[in-house]
Amino acid sequence: DAGVIQSPRHEVxxxxxxxxxxxxxxxxxxxxxxxxxxxxxxxxxxxxxxxxVPIDDSGMPExxxxxxxxNASFSTLKIQPSxxxxxxxxxxxxxxxxxxxxxxQFFGPGTRLTVL
Amino acid sequence: KNEVEQSxxxxxxxxxxxxxxxxxxxxxxxxxxxxxxxPGGGIVSLFMLSSGKKKxxxxxxxINIQEKHSSLHITASxxxxxxxxxxxxxxxxxxxxxxxAGTKLIIKP
Numbered sequence: 001d002a003g004v005i006q007s008p009r010h011e012v013x014x015x016x017x018x019x020x021x022x023x024x025x026x027x028x029x030x031x032x033x034x035x036x037x038x039x040x041x042x043x044x045x046x047x048x049x050x051x052x053v054p055i056d057d058s059g060m061p062e063x064x065x066x067x068x069x070x071n072a073s074f075s076t077l078k079i080q081p082s083x084x085x086x087x088x089x090x091x092x093x094x095x096x097x098x099x100x101x102x103x104x105q106f107f108g109p110g111t112r113l114t115v116l
Numbered sequence: 117k118n119e120v121e122q123s124x125x126x127x128x129x130x131x132x133x134x135x136x137x138x139x140x141x142x143x144x145x146x147x148x149x150x151x152x153x154x155p156g157g158g159i160v161s162l163f164m165l166s167s168g169k170k171k172x173x174x175x176x177x178x179i180n181i182q183e184k185h186s187s188l189h190i191t192a193s194x195x196x197x198x199x200x201x202x203x204x205x206x207x208x209x210x211x212x213x214x215x216x217a218g219t220k221l222i223i224k225p
Binding site for chain 1: 149151159160161202204215
């Protein structure tokens with residue numbers, strides 16, 4: 001298995017532009033997580049999906065952020081409009097189906113976002 | 117006080133040394149994760165524990181639920197073990213994931 005796939009690996013954009021980050025979870029995993037990592041705040045859980053349904057989006061910083069999971073093999077995290085303080089590494093993770101919501105998570109390589 | 121505390125924050129050791137990283141938490145949990153983040157940024161899930169002890173290669177993780185404490189041990193440490201090690205707990209009341217600040221480990225040859 002290729003593991004969790006994220007694209008792009010690096011994104012540089014200007015303030016005000018729309019940014020879309022993409023994630024392909026491991027096949028068969030039914031939970032998907034989006035995290036943001038910054039030097040100041042460390043790793044933060046933004047949102048997680050279970051069976052394509054958003055379960056907890058309390059970590060999403062504000063209305064400029066939105067996430068979708070249209071099917072079991074694809075998710076997007078969109079920032080519109082982007083701001084310099086959104087600069088961070090964004091990780092996607094997936095886990096296999098169990099009764100627990102948080103099972104062992106497999107992380108993607110991350111997308112390094114820089115907003116100028 | 118943070119709900120998850122890791123110690124030490126930074127650790128430098130010589131190759132071959134036995135390494136221990138500690139994690140203490142103050143909330144009720146259903147599980148605890150140990151994660152490894154390499155200098156390039158990638159994160160690897162090492163262990164998920166709810167009780168007892170797990171071993172994978174040179175890595176050993178233990179948890180004491182009564183004392184609300186977990187340790188990650190590395191035997192025969194190697195420079196490639198240099199990374200940030202992160203402890204994260206799953207709060208049992210609402211499944212919230214609470215992260216420790218991480219321990220930066222450097223193993224010198």
